[in-house]
Amino acid sequence: MSKLTPTPGQTVGPFYGYALPFTKDNELLAPGSPGSIRLQGTVYDGAGHTIPDAILEIWQPDAEGNVVQHTGSLVRDGYTFTGWGRSAVGNTGIFTFTTVNPGPTSEGPTGKGSAPFISVAVFARGLMNRLFTRIYLPENEEALANDPLLSSLPEERRKTVIARRDPDGGLTWDLRLQGPDETVFLDFQGSSTETGAYR
Amino acid sequence: MTIDAHGTHRAHSAAEQNAAVQDSAVQDDAWQDAAWQDENDELVAHAEAHAAHVLDAAAESQADISAEIAALGEAYHRELKDGAAPETQPRLDFAPYRSSLLRHPTKSLHHADPETIELYSPAFGHQDVHALESDLTIQHNGEPLGERIIVAGKVLDGDGRPVAGQLVEIWQANAAGRYVHKRDQHPAPLDPNFTGVGRCITGPDGSYRFTTIKPGAYPWKNHLNAWRPAHIHFSLFGQEFTQRIVTQMYFPGDQLFPLDPIYQSIVDQDARDRLVANYDHELTQPEWALGYTWDIILTGSKRTWTENEAFGDAGDDEE
Numbered sequence: 001m002s003k004l005t006p007t008p009g010q011t012v013g014p015f016y017g018y019a020l021p022f023t024k025d026n027e028l029l030a031p032g033s034p035g036s037i038r039l040q041g042t043v044y045d046g047a048g049h050t051i052p053d054a055i056l057e058i059w060q061p062d063a064e065g066n067v068v069q070h071t072g073s074l075v076r077d078g079y080t081f082t083g084w085g086r087s088a089v090g091n092t093g094i095f096t097f098t099t100v101n102p103g104p105t106s107e108g109p110t111g112k113g114s115a116p117f118i119s120v121a122v123f124a125r126g127l128m129n130r131l132f133t134r135i136y137l138p139e140n141e142e143a144l145a146n147d148p149l150l151s152s153l154p155e156e157r158r159k160t161v162i163a164r165r166d167p168d169g170g171l172t173w174d175l176r177l178q179g180p181d182e183t184v185f186l187d188f189q190g191s192s193t194e195t196g197a198y199r
Numbered sequence: 200m201t202i203d204a205h206g207t208h209r210a211h212s213a214a215e216q217n218a219a220v221q222d223s224a225v226q227d228d229a230w231q232d233a234a235w236q237d238e239n240d241e242l243v244a245h246a247e248a249h250a251a252h253v254l255d256a257a258a259e260s261q262a263d264i265s266a267e268i269a270a271l272g273e274a275y276h277r278e279l280k281d282g283a284a285p286e287t288q289p290r291l292d293f294a295p296y297r298s299s300l301l302r303h304p305t306k307s308l309h310h311a312d313p314e315t316i317e318l319y320s321p322a323f324g325h326q327d328v329h330a331l332e333s334d335l336t337i338q339h340n341g342e343p344l345g346e347r348i349i350v351a352g353k354v355l356d357g358d359g360r361p362v363a364g365q366l367v368e369i370w371q372a373n374a375a376g377r378y379v380h381k382r383d384q385h386p387a388p389l390d391p392n393f394t395g396v397g398r399c400i401t402g403p404d405g406s407y408r409f410t411t412i413k414p415g416a417y418p419w420k421n422h423l424n425a426w427r428p429a430h431i432h433f434s435l436f437g438q439e440f441t442q443r444i445v446t447q448m449y450f451p452g453d454q455l456f457p458l459d460p461i462y463q464s465i466v467d468q469d470a471r472d473r474l475v476a477n478y479d480h481e482l483t484q485p486e487w488a489l490g491y492t493w494d495i496i497l498t499g500s501k502r503t504w505t506e507n508e509a510f511g512d513a514g515d516d517e518e
Contacts, residue, residue: 004357004496007473008288008465010447011296013432015380019370019396020434046301059440061316071324074366074398084321105315119317121443126298128289128464130445131308132317149311157306177302187308188317188441189498196291196303197466199284 006198009129014053016123017088021055024076026087028058028099035063038170039097039135039163043089043124046178050093054124056175058097058135059084065103065116101137101171115143115150117161122175122185129196131185135173136162153184160184259422261458267295268463275466286467295460297421313441313501320436320443323366323400333399335369335411336392343393345374345412347488350448350476353405356437357499361405368434369409371395376415376429385417410488416455428455428462435495442497449475450491 012020029036043054060083061067068083076082087095102116118135136144144150150158160183163173176183191198271293279285291303336343350369354362372378372395375387379394397409414429430447437443449462456462456471465471473496482490 006498007495009444012445015378067319069322071322072326074327126302186311188313190310192308197286198288
C-alpha cells in the first residue's frame with residue numbers, strides 16, 4: 001500500500017479561544033459525581049513563566065480500563081463518559097479536568113496490571129506543532145517499573161510524566177515545554193529531528 | 200455608547216463600535232457561552248503583562264527576520280544535497296517565530312510505540328455537531344461581508360484510507376483580517392454577521408465541506424510590519440489519537456508566504472505546499488461562491504484494523 005506524506009501541522013495561534021473551547025469541555029464527569037477526581041496542573045515555558053495561551057486535550061480509558069467509543073463529548077448529556085476532554089489554561093497557566101482514574105487496560109503490552117495513563121495532546125501559541133505526552137497514575141510502583149515507556153526513560157525524566165496524588169484524591173501534573181525539568185514529549189512515528197520536525 | 204430616543208444603540212468611536220459589534224457577535228453565537236468568555240477576559244490582562252516582550256520583538260525588521268529564514272533555508276538545502284530525507288513537519292525550534300523561543304522542547308522527542316488508548320480516537324457524531332455548523336455565513340441575521348467561498352476536501356490517513364465520521368473544526372479571521380477575539384486588537388472592522396467558527400463530521404469517504412468567507416491577511420507583532428498570509432485554522436482527529444493535528448490552510452499565490460515565519464517554519468517547499476488549497480472551478484458555484492479544495496493527510500495508523508472500522512462505522516453511533 002502506498003504511503004502518503006502527512007500534512008504538516010501549524011501552531012494553534014493566539015485566537016482559538018472563541019473556537020475550540022465549549023461548554024463542559026473539561027468535565028468528562030460532572031464535578032462531585034461518584035468516582036470523579038480533579039486533574040489539574042500548570043503550563044510553563046522555558047523561563048519558568050506560566051503560559052496563558054495553551055490548550056490541552058486528554059483522552060483516557062474509563063475507571064475499568066475500557067476504551068470508550070461513545071459520541072457526545074461536545075454536547076455532554078451529563079451521564080455518558082466519553083473519555084475525552086479539552087481545557088484551555090487560564091491567565092495563570094492552570095488547566096483543570098474533572099475525570100476518573102483510568103483503569104489498567106487489557107490490551108497493553110503487559111496486559112492487565114499495566115500502568116494506567118492518560119494520553120495528552122498539547123497546543124499553544126508559539127508551539128509550532130502539537131505535542132503528545134502521557135500522565136501516569138503514581139500508584140502501583142511495580143507496574144510503573146515494568147512500563148515500556150517509563151523504563152526507557154532516565155530516572156530524572158520519568159517523574160515528568162507521573163502525576164502527584166493530591167490529599168483530596170485528585171491528581172496534579174505540571175507541563176514544562178522547555179527547561180531543566182522539560183516534560184517528556186512523544187514521537188509515535190520514530191522520525192523526528194533535533195529541531196522537532198519529522199522526516 | 201448611548202441609547203437615543205428610539206432606543207437604538209449608537210456607538211461614538213470606532214473602538215466603541217468594534218466593541219459593540221464584538222459583543223453582539225459573541226452573544227448571537229449559539230455555541231458561545233459565558234464560561235469561556237470569562238477566560239478570554241483573563242487572557243487580555245495577561246497579554247498586557249507581556250507587552251514589554253512584544254515591543255522588543257517589534258523593533259526587529261522584516262529584513263532581519265527574512266535573513267534568518269533564508270539562512271535556515273540554505274542550511275536545509277545543504278542537508279538535502281548531502282542526502283538527508285526531506286522534512287515533512289514544521290520545526291518546533293524555529294527562531295524567526297519569536298514566540299517559539301521559550302516554547303519548544305530542547306530535548307529530542309522520545310520515540311514511543313503507541314499503546315491502548317493512543318490507538319483509538321474519541322468518537323464524535325451528529326449528537327456533537329449540527330449539519331448547519333458547516334456554514335459560517337448563516338450564523339447571524341444577515342450576510343457576512345467579503346468573498347463567499349466553499350472549502351472542501353477529504354481527510355485521509357497515511358495509507359489513503361478515508362477518515363470517516365470524525366470531527367473537523369475550523370476558525371478564522373473575517374474578510375477584513377479581524378478575529379472575534381478580545382486579544383485581537385487589530386483596528387480592522389468586526390462583522391456583526393460573521394463569527395468565523397465552524398464544525399463538521401466527515402462523511403463515509405472522509406469528505407468535509409464548509410461555506411465561509413475568504414479571510415483577510417492580518418498584522419501581528421513578531422516583528423515590525425509582520426503580516427500573516429490569509430489562512431483558516433483546521434483541527435482534525437483521525438482514527439487514532441496519535442493522528443491528532445491542528446494546522447492552517449492557506450490560499451494559492453499569497454505574496455506573504457516568503458515573509459511569514461509561521462509558514463516558513465516548514466523548511467521544505469513540498470511540505471509547505473501541502474498547506475495551500477487549490478482553486479477549483481468545478482467546486483465554484485455560479486453566482487454564489489468560489490471553490491477551494493484541500494485534502495488533509497494524517498499520519499499512518501498503527502492499529503490492526505477491522506473491516507467495520509475501515510468503512511467508517513466507528514465514531515458515529517447515531518441511529
